[in-house]
Amino acid sequence: MVLNWQMVGAMVLPNIGGWAGALSMIGEVTSADGNAWYERLRKPTWTPPNWVFGPTWVILYTAMGYASYLIYEDCGGFTDEAVIPLGLYGVQLLLNWFWTPVFFKLHQMGWAFLQMCILDGVTMACIASFFDINKMAAAYMVPYLGWLAFASCLNYSFWMMNREDIEKMPLK
Template identity: 55%
Template sequence: MVNWSLVGAMFLPNVGGWMSTLTMIGQVKKQEGNAWYQVIKKPSWTPPNWVFGPAWTVLYTSMGAASYMVYRDCGGFTESAVLPLSLYGGQLVMNWMWTPLFFGYHRIGLALVHMLVLDGAAVACARSFGAVNTTAGCLMLPYLAWLAYATTLNYSIWKLNKDDKKN
């Protein structure tokens, strides 16, 4: 039998990620120079564009599975689930907001500040998940590693382009 709660928990973060990307694409199309990301300065260790979709699909899916484990182990939306699931929801919304901020509005510096706050929220979420279910906490570790990489990449791009008035 299919566990629809688990499927939904794994699907939800991906839907938000897709919506965030669609919002960003709409914003880029409204602006001049929709090849902005292709022409800004980036460090040599920037991954190719095709890496981001599969990476985020795996990360969002594992985060969703972790959230389901917490939900299940806390007995649903109970008092014990409020903190970990609120931290999860908060950091997830912050995650979705970063894409339009960076790619759509080209606010590299502001996106970096946003990312640093997101990093703290994601660590708090992972710790709270681990306190409920060790496996759920461990499922958040690849996400934390990717966020550390993404934060470093955001910082490097900001540093390389900070003389541009908009950044």
């Protein structure tokens, strides 16, 4: 059995960006003294525990990467047919990666929410373009879109619950 390095690369690439984004959260989510920025925020009761996010993103990023690989293969590589779906995939991936530092490092919940709304739209367009080429690839992206919808609601709730205190919180 020969290992398909293109497939592995497609599945690892989204995770690399996710891991890089996670580095921007160091010192912002938890701290020994309980005084990290995220710890001080008011949160909706339906906020998942912190440990849920890492495994969820690994699964979602891996599925997204596999979906992009299916499109790449079905289009015969980076052909004219692949430009729009893989371009949309790349744009939504970049928007995804940059959301974390905007929210956690810069503490810009409103801008993060706007970015998330744009990300939601680009992801829907990406899924639609995948569907025209490979329905299974589109299906691999649907759980991600569901998580984005949940994350959008969560981001909005954080913003609304903390907007009056944001100006009072130091950036460090």
